[in-house]
Amino acid sequence: AQSVTQLDSQVPVFEEAPVELRCNYSSSVSVYLFWYVQYPNQGLQLLLKYLSGSTLVESINGFEAEFNKSQTSFHLRKPSVHISDTAEYFCAVSDRTGGFKTIFGAGTRLFVKA
């Protein structure tokens, strides 16, 4: 069965510092991978996705994630964070064995300090 593990529940970081939010998944077949962001009192929004092709994917606001099949990871990174990046970030996976339903990790709360 597919599963997603986000290794850090909270990540505090100073503004303009780099950050990495870690995500590992379990699946034996081809997967689709997603990162979603949730700002306070809102629903989730797509940040970026990996479907196939280039293993490095980028979002419009400076985040990037790299698909690593051998390590079954899809870590999210940003070289320089802003206060406005404070939010909760969710990694998600869907694959054929799971009936293509999307399963989420427990989330990582990113807190950017001035």
Added chain:
Amino acid sequence: NAGVTQTPKFRILKIGQSMTLQCTQDMNHNYMYWYRQDPGMGLKLIYYSVGAGITDKGEVPNGYNVSRSTTEDFPLRLELAAPSQTSVYFCASSKGADSPLHFGNGTRLTVT
């Protein structure tokens, strides 16, 4: 564009009561989902549907029921509310397995 619309936004239920959380989407998406979000637990899939007339259980289906009679609507039914069902419920839809989910704004349910 309305996207995914959930009603109500808030609801308080007494133990043993029943209710239906409504979800409708206007994007002609085949896939629809119900998740619950609890602090520190992320989103857990309750039920999902890949098209009208087709539904399947997710990770935490006990205590809930769904139906999908049309492409647009995917209501979630709680028959006998329990305190463990206190949560924020999100409905979502997508075009397919490789498409991102579009979320509603959520329903905050409290069972006392």
